[in-house]
Amino acid sequence: MSRRKRQRQNAQAPPAPPRRPDTQEIAVAHVTDKYSEYPSNGLTPVKLAEILKEADAGDVLRQMELFEEMEEKDPHLFSQLQTRKNAVTGLDFEIIPFSDDPRDKEIAAFIEEQLGGMEGFEDVENDLLDAIGKGFAVSEIMWGYDEGHVVVTQIKSRHQKRFFWDSLDDSFKVRTQEHSEGLLLPANKFIVHRYKARSGHSSRAGILRVVAWMYLFKNYDLKDWVSFAEVYGLPLRLGKYAPGASEADKVALMQALIQIGADAAGIIPDGTTIDFITTEKTSSTDLYERLARYCDEQISKAILGQTLTSDSGGGSYAQSKTHNDVRHDLTVADCKALASTLRRDLIRPLCIFNFGEDKRIPKIQFDCEEGEDLEQTANILDVLIGKIGLRVPTSYIYKKFSIPEPEADEEVAAPRAAAGPSVLPFKQEPPAPTIALKAGADAGPGTQAHIDRLADAAVRRGAGSFKKAFAPILKIIENAGSLEELRDMMEDEKAVAELYKAMDVTQAEELLQKVMVYANLEGRALEDGRH
Known part of the structure; x- marks a missing residue:
């Protein structure tokens, strides 16, 4: 049979009946998912560049572990991301029928009942909005049956480090216990929310990718700041030992210097001396703080689009209002992106399984309009x-x-x-x-x-x-x-x-x-x- 004839027969064939949902759990959570290699330990510019290059090749495991650590270690970064997410999860939403047709209204009412009755739907939104920082977020849908309808029993978040892009065909896969080499994501089973902070591949589109360098510089700065604060105001303690002093005498002298700094007391061998040398600090003592604040400001700009509503710095009311408008634009964009993902990966399967309809899909709309006077x-x-x-x-x-x-x-x-x-x-x-x-x-x-x-x-x-x-x-x-x-x-x-x-x-x-x-x-x- 010729290819043209097969295509003509397929076009004339009746539409296939709706698929039954896959009720098995595919990306079962591993016990090791909660453990990471902590790639930020000893993080240097060279090491950071290596992690980012691995992600460019499709393996985002170390990049996702690094992003997770960045949120845990940096309170400012964590608060800014939470502010961005909460601006969406705190909003009400409504299901809008595809048209005024009674059938479309019936479908919309069913979808609204399903989403409205889902316990912890705000947590589902928060998990999917993790894509803002990491570029993508994946949740698995647990399907079930209730009174003859296909329903969602649970939606489970899956860690980003379980997923990767195949280097051969750039296909998106998940690692499971049965498929360590990777498994293509089945249709109507996963919610994949992607956020594009900038154009390019999804592995490079997250905001934390942009913020990683500021995090690295701030990390260096804080380490030096803590060391500086530990010895600030203390004189330099210089120990002198006599010629021919034994190694034991040298160790005892060094121990005495340490004790004098911490306990203001110590003993030294006979024939050794300790001098206290004070130096005038000509450099500004707030240098470390200014550098840390600069890094925080750049992080705020990357995440919220502005700084005046995130920091306690000065600024006129007009400036603050303008910056709030910019932040609202980001909220509207986040709402539209999340609504599009939920319509494609959650609402559409519900319509297909329950109504056999894959075109007249209702929309979900978040109430993200600003309050009027x-x-x-x-x-x-x-x-x-x-x-x-x-x-x-x-x-x-x-x-x-x-x-x-x-x-x-x-x-x-x-x-x-x-x-x-x-x-x-x-x-x-x-x-x-x-x-x-x-x-x-x-x-x-x-x-x-x-x-x-x-x-x-x-x-x-x-x-x-x-x-x-x-x-x-x-x-x-x-x-x-x-x-x-x-x-x-x-x-x-x-x-x-x-x-x-x-x-x-x-x-x-x-x-x-x-x-x-x-x-x-x-x-x-x-x-x-x-x-």
């Missing part, structure tokens, strides 16, 4: 609605201010009037609300401002009724050729009578009656209040 938003809406007359849907305002829409017969809050009823006594259609109305003495019942406010509300609520009632008149005005023709038509009693019959003023009259009833009630309430 609601008072300023209210003032803007007040201008747009009250003065410009912009038509704003009430659903938008409810969502913007996180206010649930009232049910049909649910009691709602309303501005309190000085006396009388606080709401209109007739059923209201959902109005386009006027935001930030100022209720004070100048807008109370009986005042012109209050009357104008009620009139405006009546006009808005009865806009449809008035438009329907005056439609015949507007039509005559549009068809009139001139003002003289329109005047002659209005002077014709028969034409006016027919025009009046054509006008449907039933709804407008009903609205006016309701307004009159309300005005009567308010007038009585004011009169009672005076007496």
Whole structure:
């Protein structure tokens, strides 16, 4: 059979049924996973370069062990990475259907139920966000069954040092007890989150790769700083032994020098002397601290994109706000990257196994928008609605201010009037609300401002009724050729009578009656209040 014929048959063949999930644990955690070789011991520029070159060849084991140590040993580095991760894990998320189709909404509801009911999902997010520092992070999905549905029973994080890139074809593999040479990752079994701090291979894309050199220099600096602090302010102790002194005498003299420095006491052999030499330190004593702070600032720039929100250094409010905006951009990017990974490696398999759908996949969206100044938003809406007359849907305002829409017969809050009823006594259609109305003495019942406010509300609520009632008149005005023709038509009693019959003023009259009833009630309430 020719290749073209096979392709034509495959194209005509029905789609394959959904695969059953692999319920076996593949990358079983080793007991040795918690042990490392501690490559940072005796770390030098040459040794660091060797570790990075090994990672370039695909073997990231020593690089991942080094990155793990860097987080453990450097509190500043650890706190910056945690800040970056917590900016995402602390956010709420929602599942958005692929479309408004009922089937898509059903799929989205199932996915939201699965993710929302998963215990410790924040830990799963935190494990995957480890890719920010190390370039990639992998978690294995434990599949199970519940009431006829395929569900996620657990998601287990796997250490990055278990994975590598094959040097022959650059395929991504995992080392297991059964496959020490490496195993290709099965489909729909692992969540692989990659973070690209810069362009290039995933083994070189982590932020800790950029930070490694600053960590090395800071490591040297701290070692010298501690040694300096140990002897700072102490005079140099110089021991002198007599010619022909034995080795035992020399050892005793050295021991005495050490004891004098630590205990301020010691003994020396006869014929030996000890001199105390003081030196004037001309170099700045804060040199080590300044170098350490410089390294911390570079680490903060690499991780958070700025320094003012991570260090206690000075800076204007405007500078801090600008830097916070940069940090928010990183948070948005992290949210989008994580959402894309979860949709591809977690939500898609859930849809395939339960619905047989691999295209109409719902999206996961993190609430990473910055909080708005609601008072300023209210003032803007007040201008747009009250003065410009912009038509704003009430659903938008409810969502913007996180206010649930009232049910049909649910009691709602309303501005309190000085006396009388606080709401209109007739059923209201959902109005386009006027935001930030100022209720004070100048807008109370009986005042012109209050009357104008009620009139405006009546006009808005009865806009449809008035438009329907005056439609015949507007039509005559549009068809009139001139003002003289329109005047002659209005002077014709028969034409006016027919025009009046054509006008449907039933709804407008009903609205006016309701307004009159309300005005009567308010007038009585004011009169009672005076007496």
